[in-house]
Amino acid sequence: MQSDLFDVTLRASTHDLGGFKVHRTLPAKERMMVGPFLFFDQMGPARLGAGDGIDVRPHPHINLATVTYLFDGAIGHRDSLGTAQRIEPGAVNLMTAGHGIVHSERSPGDERAHGPVLSGIQTWLALPDAQEEIDPAFEHVPAPALPMIEAGGATARVIMGELWGARAPTTTYAGTIYADVRLAPGAVVPIDAAADERALYLVEGEAVLEGVPLQPLTLYVLKPGVAATLRSEGGGRAMLCGGDAFATPRHVWWNFVSSRRDRIEEAKRAWRAGEFARVPGDAQEWIPIPAVPKTVSYP
Incomplete structure (x- = not known):
């Protein structure tokens, strides 16, 4: 049955970042991308001690878009455009x-005072070849602006793209589907075949796809x-992601993504040389380029 349903199943590699864990399924040796998605991390769930917090120091990106979506907690985002945005x-x-x-x-700061919680999904999306070098941008879409739809005992928030006839206002650069699907006990929902590439990730609870129980991580x-049917007897939560297949492969090294290896080498040189813009309000420290990055492509 699994061979009829799945191209591949990707088990997460877990990284302990000190106080909380990140579980990464993309990129992997077996599969680099699903539609435009080329990085898929589950953050937490975790609770840190009072006075502690998450501190991801300033670091660079090129030729991609990052998507942060939380189940619990809050993160303060700052960037070199001057953006300062809290996400919940x-x-x-x-x-x-x-x-x-x-x-x-x-x-x-208010989260640190009582001991922050953190749970969510962070993804990277490749930009189409002709848009890799567009001007950087930032967009925050509040929860009430994202469609909530119901079908078959499930409630889904459409984060990007279109699901079951509802479209999110979030900008997309390629055909993209990204949704948070909450399954009530007894839910039965369709997973249609419209997108070129699709993947499911069980966040919590239980779910079965065409008789195959989905495992966490x-x-x-x-x-x-x-086309397939997703069911849950006891209730659960799953992420659906995917979209247009990319004809041109992407290369990944640390926080840099590009269709061209030489572009990544140039980004490395520019970060070492201090040529990237600084983050207003958070310019006193930064992450140096690692000798051996945790995120790499597998050509």
């Missing part, structure tokens, strides 16, 4: 790197053209 559960932060952007992510990449 149900909203989406879309940061388009284009030819280059620098940002930081930190726990807000696993990204299930569906075969193209296969």
